[in-house]
Amino acid sequence: MLSLRQSNTPLRAAWVEINLAQLRRNLEIIRADMPPNLKWCSVVKDQAYGHGAVEIARETVRAGASYVAVATLDEALELRGAQIKAPILIFGERPPTALDCCIENDFTIFVNDTAQAKQADEIARKKSKFASVQVEIDTGLSRYGIRWTKAPSVIESILQLANLQLAGIMTHFAMSDELDKTFAYEQLRRFEELLQQLRERKILSSYSLLLHACNTGGYLDISKAHFDMVRMGILPLGVYPSKACRRISGLLPIMSVKTRIAAIKPIELGDTVGYGMRYRAESPRTIAVLPIGYGDGFPRVRNTGYVLVHGKRAPVIGGNAMDAMMIDITDIPQTQLWDEVVIMGKQGKDEISVHDLAAWGGTVSYDIMTRWSVRMPRVYLE
């Protein structure tokens, strides 16, 4: 199973630092920003976006998260194995073969059709258990869930099943963090339309159902959609989902990526650098080799991006390899072998943000964070 736990070997000269003290500050700041009665679900799927699911969940549960959420059964089992006591929600759909294990371990799963609900009910009955389930409503993402117009009858049929306990109803936004909120408000209107039908059928008044719709973007900018709980993954990590969304003063990223200078060499006019000879020196230069590549999660780039050396920006030259990349340090002559280099994060007065790396790699911040590979040791700072 994927795990970011560390071995006892000497630290590799390329690593990911996670600042747990800043995580705790972020959690305090977010709690102070939240309306007092709003619950929150800490989303720690994909190793809490590469930060380490167990370490992040421990802090978020301590800070008051009502649920933790993951995307796979293995992720849920890892949290349970690490004594995370909060209820665990598994997003998405479970194959029939996984239902038994989910119910055995009291994970909350989504059942989004009647046939699967009956199957889950049957398994729970055999175990003399009540399986906690939620229903996802598809209001426009066209991913998981029941189309909002078709949901009331499915929800009623789930409520008939004696060994299922319907704990909540949720939906998920397709675009919550952009300036244009038109479609998010349309999705909210569809969700409200469903809730109105459930009210008319006396379902909302007869059962205690947790209603939730917001991810981080929704939490920040669509307060009408907060309902009972919000689901936040990226915000506690100190990263905003987009440039457009509301800012909360004091939040800072908790992940930095660092390496060290592994070789320094002068090159001459006309020398090429790296596979594919994508860089050709137009004058004599001093270059350094960093022992980190696209295999470690640095985006696959050519002559694009910077790293920080002695607080200064050194450009990436050539195409990066799986295990190494080259930088131009001609203007940073004090550089020595094994000096620390910042790939993502702060050094001196400068900072390379996850959004910078995302722009250089033509991708999104979520992708950059989750991509740092398991061979990059995680170092947790208290």
Ligand SMILES: *Cc1c(COP(=O)(O)O)cnc(C)c1O
């Ligand atoms: C990943 C995910 C979230 C968390 O999104 P953030 O933007 O990281 O807060 C919330 N809900 C669902 C269904 C998700 O898949």
